[in-house]
Amino acid sequence: MAIFRTTATKFKSPVNRKSLFPYLLLAPGLLYLAIFFLAPIATLGQMSTKTKNSDGVTYSQVFRFQNYIDAFLQSKEQFARSFLYGLLATILALAIAYPLAYGIAFKAGRFKNVLLVLIVAPFFTSFLLRTIAWKQILGEEGPVIKVFRALHIIGPTTSLTASAFAVVTGLTYNFLPFMTLPLYASLERIDPRTLEASGDLYANGFTTFRKVTVPLSMPGVVAGTLLTFIPAAGDYINAAILGNPDTKMLGNVIDARFFRIVDYPTAAALSFTLMAAILILVTIYIRRAGTEELV
Amino acid sequence: MAKDASTSAQGDLVLSNLTKSFGDFVAVDDLNLTIPQGKFFALLGPSGCGKTTTLRMIAGLEEPTNGKISIGNTDITYAKPYNRPVNTVFQNYALFPHLTIFENIAFGLRRRGIKDVDAQVKKVLELVELPHLADRKPNQLSGGQQQRIAVARAIVNRPALLLLDEPLGALDLKLRRQMQIELKWIQTEIGITFVHVTHDQEEAMTMADTIAVMNKGKIEQMGTPEELYDSPKSAYVANFLGQSNLIAGEVEGNDGENSIVNIKGNKVSVPKNRINSANKSVLVGVRPEKFRIVASGKNTSGNILNGGKVSDVSYTGVSTQYQVEMPWGQELMVFEQNDDNEPMLRKGELVTLSWEPVFTFALDGSENVRAGA
CATH class of the missing domain: 2.40.50.140 (Nucleic acid-binding proteins)
Structure with a gap:
């Protein structure tokens, strides 16, 4: 039996200069986060427990945590909808992106780079514009509705725009690249020889996919679903452009509270609640997925 | 899972008129070869001589352009890799990084629905002298240990044929020597036919009963290490072996x-x-x-x-x-x-x-x- 001996020789380095260097590299990023993330979060937190003064313009800090309960009770429907739509969009995006990423990683050959550029290409036009374009695509004159009606999937009077269907479709479309790219990255990293080894060890194509490809692509699945679900659940543009009053998501409520009703405390409380809910869900999800050692 | 009759084939490995071309390049050229059951056989040659392509065709990872591969009386030329009584020790081991050592070894047994997985995995871990590593992941093992696990993962299935694709290439000289002796010992112990592909003439001579020296897709000469060394039939063999x-x-x-x-x-x-x-x-x-x-x-x-x-x-x-x-x-x-x-x-x-x-x-x-x- 071979015994491995490692000779660990430790070199003492000049402590001061070397140990400061990593912090110097981190400094710009940390500064940016402090100014544009931590400070606003703190302000938001303060605002969430204030009440409006009788003048209707200023606010005073009274630590009114009831704000949270009021806000939640007023908009629990939109809350549920945000998570439902986010979840649906994530599942749909995963269903579309996995075969796509798999194809690019394993079957595309020399077209690999072209296809990757095509995936990122939509980012060259505005998010808003692309979402408005879906109004046309799903609209009365668009191709989708004609096909759906011809196939009797929907009746002749039902329309696709201003519906939950349109909102989820828009969300799926807009966040598809965020699902595809991490999936592609993790699939591409799989050593093709492990797939050959699986075939060699009596697993057919489907079993190899189930037992080797999928587990090895889990880091990509986790990253992709997070990058899709988090922004999709907090989105309001898709619901605003493609939805109707009954498809409002929490983002729309927050938008309205901040900019139309000008009720800052409720808007801040809702923002915090959404943030906390997503954070909890994500933590549970990562724990359950158990991919720490693969990443 | 559906099982093919070919998974239970036994006997000599016979390659007849085996040819593989990639476009204009003929990697393996009308190869005829019989490898007797239970022997340690080495395909020796420099890189690009067609030895790895030959191995991949036997494993089912590459489809021959022409010719036939059979084990005993069973034709396996076009059988899927998972329908052949053949297992491979890959060049860089190709262990499954997401599975424990135990599950890596159990992989083939589970796919074939074999009952006493536990006992068989433990037995083969004993054979390669690494029973204490069952719960580790491949990346926690040294190169030599991974090498042994790759062998264990293949031989636990009791294939008619074990293919080894430059299995010792990534190890340092001392460990390589030791593994040569161990592989030879394992082969004698379990009596499975080993087909070993290598460019290292010393490795082939140490382990193999019979060596086939390959050059440009053809076999230059085949024989025992002594025959090849003492009576080479061509300048190529005389210079490549020693x-x-x-x-x-x-x-x-x-x-x-x-x-x-x-x-x-x-x-x-x-x-x-x-x-x-x-x-x-x-x-x-x-x-x-x-x-x-x-x-x-x-x-x-x-x-x-x-x-x-x-x-x-x-x-x-x-x-x-x-x-x-x-x-x-x-x-x-x-x-x-x-x-x-x-x-x-x-x-x-x-x-x-x-x-x-x-x-x-x-x-x-x-x-x-x-x-x-």
């Missing part, structure tokens, strides 16, 4: 069992049965360690070449290696065991080379002296 001195000469006559060959005026004897040439002009082959080297004028016997001059000396411990320049300009290599008290010969000294006729072989004179070197 080193050879190949000296041009003309067959001039007979002397009983031997032919007399004239090498630039020196008459030497070569056993007739070791001459692989229809021509009068031959290449006389002598292995460097078969030469005796003495200072010019001293007595010596056997075949004799006079008038050499030492052009280089290097001392390697067990032996001293001399380069000797002959009067006709050729440099000959001589390995002299350091087993006597004779003083080392010095550079520039005049010497006489001699050797026993039985240690001579001869090849066709039209061959390229440098082939395979």
Whole structure:
């Protein structure tokens, strides 16, 4: 039996200069986060427990945590909808992106780079514009509705725009690249020889996919679903452009509270609640997925 | 899972007229080969000689352009990899990074729905002497340990045939030597046919019962390590397996069992049965360690070449290696065991080379002296 001996020789380095260097590299990023993330979060937190003064313009800090309960009770429907739509969009995006990423990683050959550029290409036009374009695509004159009606999937009077269907479709479309790219990255990293080894060890194509490809692509699945679900659940543009009053998501409520009703405390409380809910869900999800050692 | 009859095939591995082309390039050229059941067989050759392609066709990872592969009476030429009684130890092991060592080894057993997975995995872990690593992940193991697990993962399935694709290539020299002995021992222990692909002639000679030397998609020569070393049939084999001195000469006559060959005026004897040439002009082959080297004028016997001059000396411990320049300009290599008290010969000294006729072989004179070197 071979015994491995490692000779660990430790070199003492000049402590001061070397140990400061990593912090110097981190400094710009940390500064940016402090100014544009931590400070606003703190302000938001303060605002969430204030009440409006009788003048209707200023606010005073009274630590009114009831704000949270009021806000939640007023908009629990939109809350549920945000998570439902986010979840649906994530599942749909995963269903579309996995075969796509798999194809690019394993079957595309020399077209690999072209296809990757095509995936990122939509980012060259505005998010808003692309979402408005879906109004046309799903609209009365668009191709989708004609096909759906011809196939009797929907009746002749039902329309696709201003519906939950349109909102989820828009969300799926807009966040598809965020699902595809991490999936592609993790699939591409799989050593093709492990797939050959699986075939060699009596697993057919489907079993190899189930037992080797999928587990090895889990880091990509986790990253992709997070990058899709988090922004999709907090989105309001898709619901605003493609939805109707009954498809409002929490983002729309927050938008309205901040900019139309000008009720800052409720808007801040809702923002915090959404943030906390997503954070909890994500933590549970990562724990359950158990991919720490693969990443 | 549906099981094919071919997963239970037993017997000799037979490759008939096996050919694989990639576009215009013929990687494996009309190969005919029978590997007897239970043998340790090595396919030896430099990179690009077609040995790995041959292995991949046997494993089912590459489809032959032409020809047939069978084990016993079962044709497996076009069987899917998962329907063959063949397992592979991959070059970089290809262990599943997401599974424990136990699950890596159990993979093949579980796919075939075998009952006592636990006992079988434990048994094979004992065999490779790593039972304590069952719960680790592959990346927590050293190269040598991963190598053993790759072997264990394959042999636990009791295939009719185990393919090894340069399995020791990533290990350092010392570990490689040790694994050579271990692999040979495992093969003897379990009695499965091993087909080992390598470019390392020493590795092939240490382990294999039979070696096939491949060159440009064809088999140059096949035989036991001793046969290949002592009676190479071509300059390629003579140079690829160890080193050879190949000296041009003309067959001039007979002397009983031997032919007399004239090498630039020196008459030497070569056993007739070791001459692989229809021509009068031959290449006389002598292995460097078969030469005796003495200072010019001293007595010596056997075949004799006079008038050499030492052009280089290097001392390697067990032996001293001399380069000797002959009067006709050729440099000959001589390995002299350091087993006597004779003083080392010095550079520039005049010497006489001699050797026993039985240690001579001869090849066709039209061959390229440098082939395979």
